[in-house]
Amino acid sequence: MNQIRGNMNTSITIDFVSDVSCPWCAVGLRSLEAALVQLGDKVKADIRFQPFELNPNMPAKGQEISEHLMKKYGLTREQYEQNTEAMRVRGEEVGFEFGIGKRSRIYNTFDAHRLLYWAGLEGGQLALKHALFKAYFTDGEDPSDHEILTEVAEKAGLNATRTRDILSSGEYAHEVRERERYYIDAGVNAVPSVIVNERQLIRGAQPAGIYAQVLSEIAVMQ
Numbered sequence: 654m655n656q657i658r659g660n661m662n663t664s665i666t667i668d669f670v671s672d673v674s675c676p677w678c679a680v681g682l683r684s685l686e687a688a689l690v691q692l693g694d695k696v697k698a699d700i701r702f703q704p705f706e707l708n709p710n711m712p713a714k715g716q717e718i719s720e721h722l723m724k725k726y727g728l729t730r731e732q733y734e735q736n737t738e739a740m741r742v743r744g745e746e747v748g749f750e751f752g753i754g755k756r757s758r759i760y761n762t763f764d765a766h767r768l769l770y771w772a773g774l775e776g777g778q779l780a781l782k783h784a785l786f787k788a789y790f791t792d793g794e795d796p797s798d799h800e801i802l803t804e805v806a807e808k809a810g811l812n813a814t815r816t817r818d819i820l821s822s823g824e825y826a827h828e829v830r831e832r833e834r835y836y837i838d839a840g841v842n843a844v845p846s847v848i849v850n851e852r853q854l855i856r857g858a859q860p861a862g863i864y865a866q867v868l869s870e871i872a873v874m875q
């Protein structure tokens with residue numbers, strides 16, 4: 654679990670359901686963290702990252718990003734470019750850099766989710782999540798490549814040898830599939846989805862003020 658301190662008065666758990674290849678998840682996480690800072694001494698939150706694959710059947714080599722998104726969402730080239738710019742602006746607002754032009758493909762993210770599950774057991778999920786978002790969205794790295802994943806995990810403070818062992822095996826695959834099924838069965842069909850105390854759902858990458866308001870209201874009800 655990843656503890657972000659506000660105060661010791663009210664403790665909440667936050668399940669952040671997301672995918673490594675979801676740009677709005679990167680924005681949403683930064684907004685959520687900003688909201689917890691805004692709340693100051695009102696809340697102590699434990700964030701747990703839960704897996705969701707936007708493209709579970711994505712082949713190993715991935716797919717060209719504009720082609721994929723235009724086909725998947727029925728976008729014109731103009732709409733795709735407008736969405737990309739809106740994403741870049743939102744990222745800039747929360748202090749996240751989208752390396753526009755560096756990221757040309759969408760990849761399979763299952764192995765990244767396996768590492769995130771393990772990192773949760775090690776207390777390093779938050780650092781790894783940030784590192785994965787940066788590697789893919791800022792630096793344009795391939796989050797399905799095992800060497801890249803090993804480098805990213807090591808930068809996040811995780812053991813490189815253990816990382817390689819996990820990636821070369823099927824370790825934590827069952828656990829990740831089980832978590833994915835759980836949230837799909839619970840009705841999560843888009844990310845980011847922020848679930849507070851396993852009950853209240855906040856959909857989408859909300860501005861920090863919205864997150865702060867909802868979390869404050871939940872804290873008062875406890």
